[in-house]
Amino acid sequence: MKRKELFILFFTLTLTLTLALYTFAAQGDKDAGKKIYEKKCWWCHGEKGEGNGPAAEFLMPPPRDFTLGVYKYKSSPPGQVARDEDIFRIISDGMPGTMLGTAMPAWKDVLSEKDRWDLVAYVKSMTDLFQTEKASGEINFGSQVSSSEESIKKGKEAFKKAKCFECHGENGKGDAIKKLKDDWGFRVWPRNLTKPWTFRAGSEPKDIFTRVSVGIPGTPMPSFADPKSENKLTDEERWHVVNYVKSIQDDTKRLKEGEIVVKAKYAEGNLPEDTNAPEWNNASATAYQMVPQIIAKDRFFKPTNDGITVRALFNDKEIAFLLEWDDRTKSIPGDADAEKLAEGEVLEDAVAIQLPVTIPEAMQKPYFGHGDKEMGVNQWYWSSGNATAAKVIDSTGLGSGKARDAAKTDVKGKGEYKAGVWRVILKRSLTTANAKDDLQFEAGKFIPIGFASWDGSNGEKGSKHTMTTWYWVLLEPKAGSKVYTYPAAAIIILVAGQLWFARGMRKDYEK
Amino acid sequence: MMKKLIQAVILILVFYLILKLGIPALGSFLHHGTWPVVPTNLMRIYVFFIVAGVLLYLTFNEESAKELGKPIKEVYGNPEKGGLRMIVIAVIALFGGYITYQNVKPSFEAPVELRSIHPAPPSSVEMWGKPYNLLKLTNPFREDKANFEKNAREGGIVFFKNCFYCHGDKLDGKGHYNSGFSPMPANFVDVGTIAQLQESFLFWRIGTGGPGLPKEGAPWRSAMPIWQHFLSEEEIWKVILFLYDYTGHSPRTFG
Numbered sequence: 083m084k085r086k087e088l089f090i091l092f093f094t095l096t097l098t099l100t101l102a103l104y105t106f107a108a109q110g111d112k113d114a115g116k117k118i119y120e121k122k123c124w125w126c127h128g129e130k131g132e133g134n135g136p137a138a139e140f141l142m143p144p145p146r147d148f149t150l151g152v153y154k155y156k157s158s159p160p161g162q163v164a165r166d167e168d169i170f171r172i173i174s175d176g177m178p179g180t181m182l183g184t185a186m187p188a189w190k191d192v193l194s195e196k197d198r199w200d201l202v203a204y205v206k207s208m209t210d211l212f213q214t215e216k217a218s219g220e221i222n223f224g225s226q227v228s229s230s231e232e233s234i235k236k237g238k239e240a241f242k243k244a245k246c247f248e249c250h251g252e253n254g255k256g257d258a259i260k261k262l263k264d265d266w267g268f269r270v271w272p273r274n275l276t277k278p279w280t281f282r283a284g285s286e287p288k289d290i291f292t293r294v295s296v297g298i299p300g301t302p303m304p305s306f307a308d309p310k311s312e313n314k315l316t317d318e319e320r321w322h323v324v325n326y327v328k329s330i331q332d333d334t335k336r337l338k339e340g341e342i343v344v345k346a347k348y349a350e351g352n353l354p355e356d357t358n359a360p361e362w363n364n365a366s367a368t369a370y371q372m373v374p375q376i377i378a379k380d381r382f383f384k385p386t387n388d389g390i391t392v393r394a395l396f397n398d399k400e401i402a403f404l405l406e407w408d409d410r411t412k413s414i415p416g417d418a419d420a421e422k423l424a425e426g427e428v429l430e431d432a433v434a435i436q437l438p439v440t441i442p443e444a445m446q447k448p449y450f451g452h453g454d455k456e457m458g459v460n461q462w463y464w465s466s467g468n469a470t471a472a473k474v475i476d477s478t479g480l481g482s483g484k485a486r487d488a489a490k491t492d493v494k495g496k497g498e499y500k501a502g503v504w505r506v507i508l509k510r511s512l513t514t515a516n517a518k519d520d521l522q523f524e525a526g527k528f529i530p531i532g533f534a535s536w537d538g539s540n541g542e543k544g545s546k547h548t549m550t551t552w553y554w555v556l557l558e559p560k561a562g563s564k565v566y567t568y569p570a571a572a573i574i575i576l577v578a579g580q581l582w583f584a585r586g587m588r589k590d591y592e593k
Numbered sequence: 594m595m596k597k598l599i600q601a602v603i604l605i606l607v608f609y610l611i612l613k614l615g616i617p618a619l620g621s622f623l624h625h626g627t628w629p630v631v632p633t634n635l636m637r638i639y640v641f642f643i644v645a646g647v648l649l650y651l652t653f654n655e656e657s658a659k660e661l662g663k664p665i666k667e668v669y670g671n672p673e674k675g676g677l678r679m680i681v682i683a684v685i686a687l688f689g690g691y692i693t694y695q696n697v698k699p700s701f702e703a704p705v706e707l708r709s710i711h712p713a714p715p716s717s718v719e720m721w722g723k724p725y726n727l728l729k730l731t732n733p734f735r736e737d738k739a740n741f742e743k744n745a746r747e748g749g750i751v752f753f754k755n756c757f758y759c760h761g762d763k764l765d766g767k768g769h770y771n772s773g774f775s776p777m778p779a780n781f782v783d784v785g786t787i788a789q790l791q792e793s794f795l796f797w798r799i800g801t802g803g804p805g806l807p808k809e810g811a812p813w814r815s816a817m818p819i820w821q822h823f824l825s826e827e828e829i830w831k832v833i834l835f836l837y838d839y840t841g842h843s844p845r846t847f848g
Contacts, residue, residue, distance in 0.1 A: 121839075125753040126762065137753040185769045187762050337772070343703050373773035376758070377803075377818045383758070445706060447813045449804060454813070528704055551775050552814060554703050564697050572693040576686035584669040584678060591670030 110166075110196075115204025118197055126185065131208040133266075141185055142384035144268060151211035152265065152300045155283035157292050158217035160305035165217040169202045177282045184282065221295050221307065224317025226287065229325040236319070237326025244306055244313040246323070250275055254330045255502025257410040261423050265300040269425060271386065272303075274408055274502075276332040280388070290324045334367040334391050335408060341368050344531060344555040346394035346401060353395050353402040357498045357505035362404050365393040372407075372535060372548035377451050378480050382546040386410070386537045390433070390550070396557050401523055402509040405433050405533070412499040413538030414466045420539060429538035432465035432547075433497075433506050436532040437521045437555075439476075447530050450552050452477040460521055462508045464495035466538065471495050472508055476519060490516070526559035597661040601651050608643040612636060624785075708776065708811035711790065715807075720800045720821045730793035732830050732844075741834075748835030751828045759816070764840055774816045781836050788842040795833045795844075799824075 119127075126145040128134040133147030146153070155172060156164035176188035189198060206212040227233050241247065251257040254275035264270045278285035283293070294315070297305035306315045306323075315323065347365040354361040369391045374382040386409075393404040413420050413431045420428045438448050439458045446457070453459035461475040461483065472495025477483035492514065497506035512523040523529070534549040536542040612631055620629035631639070652658035668674060668681055717726050734744045752760075759778040761768040766780030779786050787795060797805070803815025820829060837844055 122762075125749065125757070135753065136750045137757055140754065140758060185758065185762060187765075187767065189763075192763055342775075343701060345701060371773040373770040373816075376770070377816055379822070381818075445811070446808065449813045450816070454804075457813075526699075550773065551816065556701055556703075558701065559699060561699050565694065565699075568697045569690040569694040573686045573690040576689040577682060580669075580682040580685060584682070587666055587670035588672065589670075591666060591672075 110199035110201070110203030112200065112203040112207045114197075115200035115202070118193065118201055119204050122189070122193075123201070127205075131205060137185070140383040142268075143184055143270070144266070145185075147266065148205045148208040150300075151206075151209035154298045154300055155293075156217075156296060156299065157220050158296070159221050160296055160308045162217045163211060163215045165220070166199075166202050166206070169205065170198055172283070173198050173201055175284075178279060221292065222317065223288065223291060224321065226291075227318060227321035227325065229328060233322050233325045234329045237322035237324070237329075240315055240319040240323050241326055243319075244315050244323075249302065251410075251502050253501050254327065255408055255410065257408075257502030259419055259423060262302050264302075270301055271410055274410070275327050276330050276408070277335055278328070278331050279336060285328075287321075287324050287328065290327055291320055294320050294323055332408075334406075335369055335389055337369050337371055337389065342553045343528070344368055344392045344394050344403075344553065346396045346555060346557045348525075348558060348560060349395045349397050351397065353397055353400055353509065355496070355507070357404065357496065357507055358500075361395065362393050365395050365404070367391050367393050367406075370533060370550045370553055372533070372550055374548050375451075375534075375545055378545060380545050382542070382548075384540070385542075385548045386540045387535050387548050390533050390535060392533070394555060394557075396512065396523070396525075398512075400509055400511050401557065402507055403435060405435070405504075405506045405508065407433070407504055407535060408502055409499070409504050409537060410502060411537070411539035412466070412504075415538070424539040425541055427541075429541065429543045430465040430467045430536065431499075431504060431538045432463065432536040433504070434461050434463040434475075434534045435508055436461050436534065438530050439519060439521060441521070441524060441527055441529050447552060449479070450532055451549075452480045452483060454479050460519075461534075462493045462495070462510070464497055464506050464508060465536075466497065466499075466504075469495075469497045486519075491520075523557060525557040528554045528556055531555040595664050597651060597657060598664045601647055601661060604647045604650075605643055608647070609640065612639055706811065706814075708814070709809040710776075711794075712807050712810040714794050714797050718797050718801060718805075721826065725793075725796070727793045727797055730796060732792045732796075732833055734830050734834050735792070741838075744831050745835050745838040748828075748831035748833070749839065751824065751832040752835055755820075755823065756832070764836065775814060776811075778816075781842075782840050784842075787836055787840070787844070790845055792830075792833050792837075792844045795836070796829060799829050799832070 119131075120129075124135050126133075126135045126137045126141065127148065128138065128145075131148035133145045135145065138145050151163060153164035153168060153172075155177075156168040158165050158168070172186065173193075174188060174190040177184040177186045193201070247258060249256070249258050249260055249262065249272035251272075256272040256274040258272065260272070262270050262272065274280065278290075281289065281293075283289055293303070295305060295307040297303045297308075304311060304313070306313060306320060307317075308314060345366050345368070349361065349364065369389050372385065372387055372389055374385045376382065387407055389407065391406045393406075395402050395404075409431060411420060411423050411431075413424065413428055415428050415430060417428065436450075436452075437460045438453070439460060442457070448454055448457035448459050452461075455478050458476060458478040461477060463473045463475055463485075464471075471488075472493045473488070474486040474491040474493050475483045476486055491510075493508060493510045495506065495508050497504060499505075514520040514522070521529070530552045531554060532550050532552050534547050536547045542548075613636075617628045617630050620627055648661075651661050668678055714727050716728050717724055719725070734741075737744065752764075757768055758770050759768040759774065760766055760781065761771065761778070764781040766778045766783075768778060771778050781787050798817070800819075800821045802819035803817040804812050804819055806812035806815060824832075833844075836842075
């Protein structure tokens with residue numbers, strides 16, 4: 083008898099313990115989470131989770147403040163707190179790293195699933211909010227509408243009806259004239275919808291549907307599923323909006339792995355003067371990542387521009403580059419619209435190309451930041467304040483740049499801003515009389531090239547700008563006739579040779 | 594009848610695949626994340642020797658040489674196989690034309706830039722106007738066991754104010770600016786970086802930055818700032834302490 087009772091006791095205990103442990107794991111252990119937080123997370127999010135760690139001042143957007151319990155990227159219905167799964171997802175997958183992404187990395191490769199749940203429990207404990215409130219679940223996704231021309235058209239109408247363009251702009255470039263702040267008092271910019279790779283919490287249809295439905299708490303992005311909102315869209319309409327947003331992706335602005343050469347195409351006749359001339363479509367467009375200038379004082383950490391798309395054409399006399407980048411603001415000092423939008427003083431938008439003074443014979447190049455004493459660079463500089471001209475700056479090291487006398491250069495510039503996009507042409511003759519100071523272009527040679535840009539409404543001026551490392555420009559040589567004659571000769575020789583061989587073989591065979 | 598010829602083709606193919614895929618696979622196994630292909634020029638020489646070797650092997654005696662030649666003789670010599678002969682002649686000629694075209698068409702592949710990742714350090718270096726003997730230099734905070742945690746934490750703050758946007762929150766070289774640079778920022782977690790180096794090497798690399806590299810290290814490309822312009826000697830030693838403490842690696846020691 084006693085034995086049986088003991089057994090039952092033991093069984094019950096084990097069962098309770100297992101159940102308790104299971105619940106524990108699902109909820110996460112906040113004390114264990116604290117230990118991980120103090121090793122990995124506080125550097126950005128702060129010791130108490132206030133989003134003010136030592137790294138915070140270098141980050142835009144700033145690290146999340148956990149003490150308010152407001153989570154921007156959540157999938158619970160509007161008005162409710164975030165689900166544990168939302169917090170877990172961001173810890174696991176991070177937010178897109180490059181191209182203006184946040185610094186939040188994906189932690190799933192270094193932290194176990196349990197570690198991540200423990201962190202969820204710990205960051206939730208930094209506010210009282212989660213003690214009293216709980217999300218009811220995921221929003222209702224309705225039935226997904228697959229993309230079609232008709233759906234995209236309906237999505238575009240819904241985009242208009244719900245007034246999305248008031249912030250995101252007519253073409254989705256995020257360029258509408260509105261100065262926005264979030265609940266923490268930080269300046270925020272509406273998302274450029276044509277660059278889905280910069281969407282913080284994913285660009286799958288379901289992710290976009292969630293953002294449109296839930297909004298982004300703490301920011302001016304509202305919920306479009308909220309019955310109280312006058313801009314409410316039905317489930318179906320929101321799926322159409324998703325398909326519309328997917329359809330306006332601008333692939334010419336997307337970085338492609340291994341793309342490091344600007345291929346200048348040979349053009350018959352004159353090079354286009356108009357920034358929107360159709361001839362530019364003959365040249366292939368390549369995109370390069372811009373990073374803020376961090377190598378020399380004063381350094382810069384909070385850029386708004388993340389990339390530049392380059393096309394180039396050349397003829398027998400000249401070469402012309404078309405530099406294109408998305409910019410939410412047309413910044414020209416004294417411009418009334420620009421002043422409404424800028425943080426502080428309105429400065430000029432600007433862009434520059436950097437080239438070595440001579441084509442390097444071997445591997446050695448000038449230092450990518452303004453050249454060095456051994457090898458100098460030419461910089462072709464264009465700015466919005468003087469949009470129909472360009473300057474040439476000669477530099478042999480950081481801080482040594484000197485603008486050249488306008489009479490001694492024939493670099494021409496012309497820029498135009500249209501619907502959230504800057505397009506700037508920089509043009510020069512292939513060769514100049516001054517081979518000592520000017521790069522002499524040569525078809526078929528790989529020539530180092532770099533780019534820089536300034537967003538005047540973001541306080542960018544002087545050393546505070548974005549830039550690229552060295553890439554290449556290649557003036558594609560005309561192929562010449564040997565491309566056809568050599569293979570033809572090879573075929574003729576091989577046919578004749580084999581026939582001759584066959585003749586010999588036949589004689590041999592008949593024997 | 595075709596046995597010998599098929600044998601020759603299979604042998605050549607096997608050796609070719611070993612070179613084309615086997616060697617990179619071996620390299621990938623030894624150095625994870627790499628795929629070291631055999632350069633085209635070297636590949637041509639190898640293929641020449643493979644073909645010559647296989648033919649030598651298969652024509653070792655007269656009988657096997659005859660057997661190898663038999664199907665060739667059939668195709669080119671047999672008067673009843675005129676159709677097949679024409680097809681073979683055309684295929685071989687077109688293949689030759691294609692190879693020639695591949696060789697003469699303009700190629701727009703960017704030059705490959707090689708650089709030494711861990712170039713040999715100089716024996717001494719001047720920073721903040723003072724000479725440092727890199728052969729003897731050690732981290733002054735390494736021996737201070739009592740304040741180790743405090744110093745490493747202070748080094749961490751230096752890291753998260755100056756280094757993390759390139760070298761990453763996880764110290765894995767994947768900071769949010771990382772893809773804009775070439776070469777990519779160093780991954781400190783990897784066993785091939787700081788775990789292989791002395792602390793004095795890190796002190797030199799941090800203090801003099803990209804422009805302080807010798808030519809074989811391609812100083813014109815590295816985006817590593819010259820940190821002696823921004824940080825004190827003490828801050829650099831503390832951040833080095835942090836890098837080893839956080840990743841769990843030990844610095845290589847002298848001797």
